[in-house]
Amino acid sequence: MKKAKMNAGQNGSKQKDDTLKSEDVNTPLNVLAEPPRTQMLNRLWEFQMAKGYISESDISTLAREYDLSVIEVEGVVSFYHFFHRTPAGKFTIYLNNSMTSELKGFRRMLEAFERETGASVGSVDPTGTFGLFLTPCIGLCDQEPAALINFYPFTNLNTLKIRSVITKLKKGVPVSQICDQPDSHIRYTTKKNEGIFFREFKPGDALNKLSRMGPDGIIDVMRDSKLAGRGGAFYPTWMKWQAAAEEENKPRFVLCNADEGEPGTFKDRVLMSEVPETMIEGMIACGYTIGAEFGLIYLRGEYRWLKEKIDKTLDLYREKGFLGRHCGGISDFHFDIRVQMGAGSYVCGEETAMIESLEGNRGEPRTKWFFPVQKGYLQKPTVVNNVETFCAAARIIQIGVKEYNKYGLPKSPGTKLISVSGDCNLPGLYEIEWGMTLKELCDLCEADDPWYIQESGPSGTVLGLEDMNRPIAMFGDMFTQHIRCGGAITIFNKRRDIIQILMNYANFYKSESCGICTPCRAGNFIIQRKLEHLQNGLADADDLEDLKKWSFLIRTTSRCGLGKTANNSLVIALDKFADYFKDHIAPSDKGLNRKFNLEAATHEYESYKD
Amino acid sequence: MAKHVNITIDGRSFLVDEGKNLVDVARENGIFIPSLCYFDHIEPPLGTCRTCTCKINGKFGPACTEKVSEGLTVEVNTEELKDSRKALVEMMFAEGNHICPSCEKSGNCDLQHMGYELGISHSRFPHLFKDRVIDYNSQRMVMEHNRCIKCLRCVVEVFTDDGKRVFNYQSRGHETYVGLDYEQEARLTHEQAVNAMNICPTGAIIVRGESISKPFGDRKFDLTSRREDFDEKPKSTKKPGKKTPKVIGTVSLAGCFGCHMSLLDIDTELLDIVKLVSFNKSPLTDFKEFTTRCDIGIIEGGCCNDENVETLRKFRENCDVLVSVGECAIWGGLPSMRNMIPLGECLEEAFLNCVTNETGSNVVPYDVDLPKLLDRVYACSEIVKIDYNIPGCPPDAQHIWKAVKNILWGEEFSVLYSEFKYD
């Protein structure tokens, strides 16, 4: 049989591999050829922003340009929920429906938007002025309820504010004039008065040290600092960089993961609005270390309002000669960066899905056939790191590993940024030293009667009162088991309904799964149905057991981290809050007759009674 | 020549060619790893179905994306893994809307075959009954979205002569489906189109006029079977002993009586059985009410109206053991074809828009004496606890009686492949 070999990962069309020849390495940076299809998302954004949707003829245009079939372009468009195939209104409103938003009055906000705009959720009002849609977590959990209007942020909403905003928009006031400037809410930066991430930084502070340290020196420093992936997986950064540096293939790429999709997390947002320079210099340092020429920042669509700031900073760097040919004055080092906007998809935060998305494909995670450091973007060696990882790398180079290691614990040096939200008086960003206990953090943020604490977002774990004295750390330092926090703590008090929380997460995973593997696509749908059953009081003890068993199945058989972690919280909550669930299940009649709502089931037929 | 490496599968060592795919290596050595999306000519492997999940060097992972290397240790046939793989195939049946008796691919279908191979009697997951629109837009092809398992094969393998994709995934999450490009499809040759239908492991891609090419008995999986009977012999809670007389109740709810017909289809053996069992409430006796407690209740059909629900509950109260017999009782079966469509649409299509309708008699029947229709057809296990499931449409008579005798008297039995494979 004919071998169907594919070059561009399984999702790419049959791309020809001649797009990146080795001589490209010596071409000037601005003409470094990324194949045309990598511009797919940008082109789609242009159409979307220009007229509020992507028309059939737009799709045909792109299909012609990239020599693809229409169905392939449609497949890409339909993957991202910020792309619309029908007009989405002159003003497109995205109200956040994450759990934190539910706590802060999501229902009332939705009603207010519907009332003021005349659009019902998921559609456009009859005049075509307002489109009203929902989207999960927009990274503003510290100032909920929040929404995006034409991708400008509106925070701390209330019904009166919504009325005034909509009235102004109707009068023709530009969105950019009335939107909010989200506050960074940096509430705390370690006891040793000066933290690490937000101290002073002048462009070049890290860059100027690179050539003196040399690639090996940088890897050594990264190793000594024990810096590990701040995207949540805590993979040692130096190992990734070294692996890429040792690859033979060229060119190589540095990819900054600024997709920050995990509900409840907003630390990267604050870093990018406060100190984008450190992110950029972290990327340059990585590029220098691994011998890359080009860096990409994959910025989530929800953070479009941050793009201008990042672009301006990049321009400043180019002006100063800190980006471009002979970057930072290093003779044989050329490096540049561009920002790529995502378009609404949580799974694109997964590194291989992100790479697919950058290549202009559907954001489906690849199989583990190759690692990105071997074959990543355009099948070339690629280092993917989180924003905070790059920022920390730049700081370690700036202040030296000795100074950096003074913070935190011996096995977990440094500080960690934690986004705190939910039921507390001081939601915002906390730069803690590794080793702080959960209780100390809860006290700092003035948590209100914490009862159920979601750590690292829905895909993380659930903590309760019994965990208050556990330290937050990267690697085990104490006899007590540490909490490895990826960057978010969401606090819920005793009045909150755990099933509602889990249901919110289940709905999230059900629609954010990329859909490529069975257990995650079908399994998360099944779990959501079962939770619905539980919410309606129809589940019994067997159903709770099923939830645990099925979650185990999904975790062990899914392709990527989304499926593997989607039901972590559910399983842990079922154990930790067993009594709560006992109160919420239906006692079945001697275990034989199930609770079945006959009235609900015949309700529709009853309407035919005259 | 390829280098040889030592690997261990389920504790046995093998010397194999380095870099070969684990699924192939296992198969060559007589170890069966289920797979639905692995095709040795596609590289990298698709890795979408996950039915090949094993434990590789102690970690769960799909065998089809693993190249063998020195020292590789694989667990394949532990109880846990066998159950996980089975669960994944069950999940596909629960996710799609697979009505095999009305499917063109039946007998030639990899999914159906895998169901038999793994001895699946029912899906542990509730069927989702998602409403999917069948795509008849193309002149030549029909996309039956209810049956697609999203294996990705058509997406990566079907191209026009100038290299354009004909199929591609659309949307994402639980809404994911395989879209067909009508323009490109029209440019395929007839052979290419038929090939697309044939490489699909299910009946999702149908070429009009070409779909039923082989008669019953000659289809791809009619004659192949990996083994005579199933390894798992049902255990009995009772010790085999003297056969005491027993009482049976039977009922047909939302079913076609086909399962009851099958029940009687054991010829003269029926006479032996009748000596040992008596039927109480049952259409066979026409007893309308229970007059005594039954040892076993045999249920045909699911619940489509309130009367079914009531009857089923009575059976639960009056029988020690309840057995769902046939697909309709197990998950809804053929009557559940309406589950994807709102009840109102079904009724109005049948009673109002119907061409044979007398004008002026435009009413949907509703009367206090009529059973009230439920919003969808429910599986019996959604209403009451069901103890056993006997699959089939209808199940083979031998299968039913072997199982019943096992339940009643603890008789050991094993079901032949030919008795289990019913389509």
Ligand SMILES: Cc1cc2nc3c(=O)[nH]c(=O)nc-3n(C[C@H](O)[C@H](O)[C@H](O)COP(=O)(O)O)c2cc1C
């Ligand atoms: C479903 C899913 C979503 C993810 N989202 C993000 C994200 O938003 N930001 C991020 O930095 N990493 C995310 N990751 C982790 C990345 O795959 C990857 O591990 C990370 O970017 C590597 O960078 P690090 O080593 O610096 O953490 C996600 C992973 C999965 C499985």
Ligand code: SF4
């Ligand atoms: S686990 Fe979910 S998100 Fe990940 S590849 Fe599978 S379907 Fe896609």
Ligand code: SF4
């Ligand atoms: S595709 Fe296969 S499993 Fe599905 S209905 Fe058809 S024959 Fe049955």
Ligand code: SF4
């Ligand atoms: S249509 Fe068939 S070949 Fe294509 S993805 Fe679905 S099941 Fe696989």
Ligand code: FES
């Ligand atoms: S055969 Fe391995 S994932 Fe499908």
